[in-house]
Amino acid sequence: MRIAVTGASGFVGRAVLRAAADAGVAAVGLARSGEAAARVEAAGGAVARIAALDAAALAPAFADADAVVHLAQVGAERRGQTYAAVNVEGTRAVIAAARAAGVRRVVFYSGLGVAHYGMREHCTNPYFLSKLRAEQELFESGLQVFVFRPSYIFGPGGELVPALLAELARGAVTRIGDGAYRMQPIAVADAARLVLRAAAVPFVVPYVFDLVGPEPITYAAFLERFAAVARRAGRPATLHVEEIPVEQALREARAGGWRGMAADELACLLCDEVGDAGPLRALLGAELTPLDAVIASAIAAEPAT
Numbered sequence: 001m002r003i004a005v006t007g008a009s010g011f012v013g014r015a016v017l018r019a020a021a022d023a024g025v026a027a028v029g030l031a032r033s034g035e036a037a038a039r040v041e042a043a044g045g046a047v048a049r050i051a052a053l054d055a056a057a058l059a060p061a062f063a064d065a066d067a068v069v070h071l072a073q074v075g076a077e078r079r080g081q082t083y084a085a086v087n088v089e090g091t092r093a094v095i096a097a098a099r100a101a102g103v104r105r106v107v108f109y110s111g112l113g114v115a116h117y118g119m120r121e122h123c124t125n126p127y128f129l130s131k132l133r134a135e136q137e138l139f140e141s142g143l144q145v146f147v148f149r150p151s152y153i154f155g156p157g158g159e160l161v162p163a164l165l166a167e168l169a170r171g172a173v174t175r176i177g178d179g180a181y182r183m184q185p186i187a188v189a190d191a192a193r194l195v196l197r198a199a200a201v202p203f204v205v206p207y208v209f210d211l212v213g214p215e216p217i218t219y220a221a222f223l224e225r226f227a228a229v230a231r232r233a234g235r236p237a238t239l240h241v242e243e244i245p246v247e248q249a250l251r252e253a254r255a256g257g258w259r260g261m262a263a264d265e266l267a268c269l270l271c272d273e274v275g276d277a278g279p280l281r282a283l284l285g286a287e288l289t290p291l292d293a294v295i296a297s298a299i300a301a302e303p304a305t
C-alpha cells in the first residue's frame with residue numbers, strides 16, 4: 001500500500017508516517033517548507049514539496065497513492081491563513097487532485113464537535129463549520145471517504161504536556177471554569193494506526209467514526225490523573241488549581257489569545273464532546289491504549305525540569 005499525507009509535518013501527520021514505516025507502508029508526506037520537509041523525513045516519510053494546497057501542486061504528489069490522508073488544516077485564523085482558504089478550499093483542492101491522480105480514497109480528520117454544530121455553544125463556531133463544510137465536500141465528491149472526528153489527540157510531542165508539567169512543577173495549574181466539560185483523549189499512536197486501517201479496509205458508503213480514546217473524562221479529573229501519573233514518574237507535581245472564569249478566558253482569547261490560544265481553540269477544549277470507542281476497537285482489531293499509559297508515555301518523552 002502507498003499513502004500520500006497532507007499536513008504530514010504536524011503532530012498527527014508525523015505519527016502517521018512513523019506508523020506507516022513500522023507497518024511497511026510506503027508514505028509520501030507533503031511539505032511546504034524546508035523545515036516541514038525535515039520533520040517529514042525525520043518521521044520516516046518520503047518528501048513531496050508543495051507550494052500550496054492547490055490541485056495542480058497536489059496531483060503529482062498523489063500519483064500512485066492508494067489513499068490520500070488529508071490532515072492539513074488550521075485550528076485558528078492566524079497570519080493570513082483562513083478556515084475558508086485552508087480547511088474548505090484546501091479540501092476541494094485535495095478532492096480535485098485525487099481525481100486527477102486517479103486516487104479513489106480519502107481519509108480525513110474532522111472534529112468531534114461537528115456532530116453538535118448548532119446544538120451546543122462551543123461546537124457552534126467558524127472552525128467547526130469549516131470542518132463540516134469540508135466533510136460535505138468530501139461526501140459529495142464520489143470518492144471513497146473515511147472521516148474521523150477526533151477528540152483530543154494525546155501523546156509525545158503534543159503541546160499540552162510540557163505546559164502542564166511546567167505548571168505542576170510550579171504548583172499552580174490554571175483551569176478554565178469548573179473543568180466539568182468532558183473529553184476522551186486518544187493516543188496519537190492509536191490514531192495513526194487507525195489511519196492505516198482506514199486506508200486499507202474495504203467499504204463503499206462513507207464512513208464516519210468518532211476518534212476517541214477508551215475513557216471519557218472531565219477536564220478536572222484529567223488534571224488529577226495527569227498529576228498522579230507525573231508523580232509516579234518522579235516529576236514534581238503539586239496540583240493546586242487556580243480557576244479562571246470561562247468568559248474571562250474567552251474574552252482574552254478573542255482579544256489576542258489566552259496563553260497563545262484563540263477562542264476557537266478554547267472552544268475545542270470546552271465543547272464537552274465524547275463518543276463511542278467501540279467501532280474504533282473493531283476497526284483496529286485491538287484494544288485502545290489506556291489513558292494512564294498514554295499520559296505516561298507523553299510525560300516520559302519530556303525532559304526533566
Ligand SMILES: NC(=O)c1ccc[n+]([C@@H]2O[C@H](COP(=O)([O-])OP(=O)(O)OC[C@H]3O[C@@H](n4cnc5c(N)ncnc54)[C@H](OP(=O)(O)O)[C@@H]3O)[C@@H](O)[C@H]2O)c1
Nearest residue numbers: 007008009010011012013036053071072073109150152153
Ligand atoms: N491534535 C488534536 O488534538 C486534534 C483534535 C481534533 C482534530 N484534529 C485534526 O487532526 C488533523 C491534524 O492535527 P495536528 O494536531 O497534527 O495539526 P498540526 O500539528 O497543527 O499540523 C497541521 C498541519 O497542517 C499543515 N498546514 C497548515 N496550513 C497549511 C496550508 N495552508 N497548506 C498546506 N499545509 C498546511 C501544517 O504544515 P506546516 O508544518 O507547513 O505548517 C501541518 O503539517 C487536523 O485536521 C486537525 O483538525 C486534531
